Amino acid sequence: MKRLLMVLYLLMFVFILASCTGFAEVDDREAIPGEETSTEEPGEKKTIIISMVGDMLFHGTVDSYMKKYGDGYVLEGYGPLMKESDIVLGNLETSISKRGVPMEGKEYTFRGRPDVLKILKDNNFSAVSIANNHVLDFGIDAFLDTLDNLKKYELLYAGGGRNKEEAVKGTIIEKKDIKVGFLAFTKVVPVVEWYAGKNKPGIIGAYKVHEKEFVKTIQEMKKNCDVLVVSVHWGQEGTTTIRDEEKYIAHSMIDAGADIIMGHHTHVVQGIEIYKDKPIFYSLGNFIFTTSRIDINNKTIMANVEVDMEGNISDIHVIPGTIVNGKPTPMEGIERDNFIKYLNGLNVNYVLH
Template sequence: MGTKRNRKLREKQKKRRRVRMFYRVLRIIIVLFLLGITYLLVQKSANQTKQNKEDTSTSQIRQETDVKDNKSTDKKPVEKNDNPAKTNEKEIKDFTILFTGDILFSQYVLNNESNAGIDGIIADDLQKEMQNAEITMVNQEFPFSTRGAQAEDKQFTFRVNPQKVDLFKQLGIDIVTLANNHSLDFGVDALVDSFATLDQAGIKYVGAGDSLERAKQLEIINAGGRKVGFLAASRVIPEVSWNVENKTPGVFCTYDSTMLVNEIKESKKKCDYTVVYVHWGVERNNTPEEYQKQLAREYIDAGADIVIGSHPHVLQGIEYYNGKPIIYSLGNFIFGRSIEKTAALKVTINSNQESQLQVIPCSASNAYTTKLEDQNAQNLYDYLEGISYSISINEEGKVIRNEE
């Protein structure tokens, strides 16, 4: 019995050892399994981190390559130029300046404007000529103001509401001369208002100012890749107090040419092309005075490339001096009720600084300025040719220098 009991006890003990061994092995297996899983997870994480670094590096390389490619292949966009240059300054090319004579928004003109806007005072084709030129310059024969005292003992006095400066903007006017015998019709206050009105409209002005320095100041506009300088002065004022040298604000005068000649010389140092616009002559005379011829030659000798005149209210002739054009008077352009003969002058400047003049023949009826056509245009060419000096005008209005 004892032996049998001992045998059973040993079997139980063996069985327990086998169970314990089984659990030990199982635990080892489980631990190894868990270690394996952990190892795999760690390896996967490491591989993912490495891949991410490689992807980031590759992305950066691609981005850098794209930037280099863009810099080497992209073209700089062409930028639009507003005013007064209208061209890429680095590119030398032909450009145009359009000049007109006297502009006054008289009551006749303003009545038309109130009924039909800008189209009521000037024909569409002339508007386009003014708007499309790189630079458009006119003589402003009035102050923009509602203030001031009317000049005494003066037959004609002009003044226009500053709101009407928008008509200048619609016409594409870039610069005006204020050097004339009407800028101070309503005194200093009105002249100062003109300065402010033009400044606010972004329109340049020459020939008058609140000081001598400002009145004689050179205005520069870029066009055709070049600098174009503008100066203006008057040889006609109703009284000496209008001269900016005697009273400020005032008008820059050229009774003595010395100061203007010096300004032209300075412009020649700074600019590729210099325009001088002068108020001179005798009203209604279609022939220039001898002093006009003398002054024009002095200006050109000093460095002016073109001389434009106003004040007579009628056309005067064209002349060349040392290869440079002088237009003694362009007459009225937009003014009163009627203008029998007038013209806009289109000047094309080539890369050699040479000027090609083209006369745009015009007239006005019922305060409406239009372009002349066909025989009417030819008649004006013939008339202007007849009062000019050694020039002819072809059927397109182009001015041709004749051999003297």
């Protein structure tokens, strides 16, 4: 009997010891302070929100309002919305420098102070396109300053560089384990001297003559990212009509691997097309820009696209706004509803709600 009791005591001791030394279920362990725990449901796909805006300049009257009200003035309206996004992209329609002289014979030339870039950084911008018809307005020195100043304020860029290799390289932004590639091209180039070369700073083109080159660039970038956004400066200024040549290029880019096309340059908002389940925003319009006497030039949109790492689009919506004194402000109520109806009338094959 004593032996039996001894055996029972030993078995109880072993059971208690085992419970205290890690045989309990892993899910029952206490959380370690500061340790990240996953809240994802099994099989749930990660998604991110990519926000895109059009032309931004920090010159002339826009700069005067920023000096008067503070640099943060221009993004008081959209800034809070941008901070809710994972990635924000736009077109930097100006050189950022204190050097250089205006290009001779060019009607409009833009140059901004280096410290204005802090406002983009503070409002969640990830990268900008520099492939456009104004980034070299003040010459090569000012263009190189632009690249240096973007780096200083930790803003990535695409569409231009110190040489052709850098200009076509683009950039990759990673959020929530999703790699987003960003490339930029322009179909508006004032003079051929603006093109980047082997040992020459400049930008890269998107004319039909460049098709083989931009197709190859897109194909190569898509190998290294999950989602690919391609920015294109194109279109006829002042018109909502989408030209066939822009449609052809957009389709060609998506066929090559682009997931989202963000267009700008026309200074007006143009319609949206869905091609092979991929959105094409033909023109996002002006954004931070001089107020125009033509009302339609003062309308803008911020396009938001929700996408997963396979490039599947789960949601598209736009936030329309009005530009007054250089500052874009989101529309509300009836004004917003009326503009969405107007935009749906321009859209190729997509209905916004």
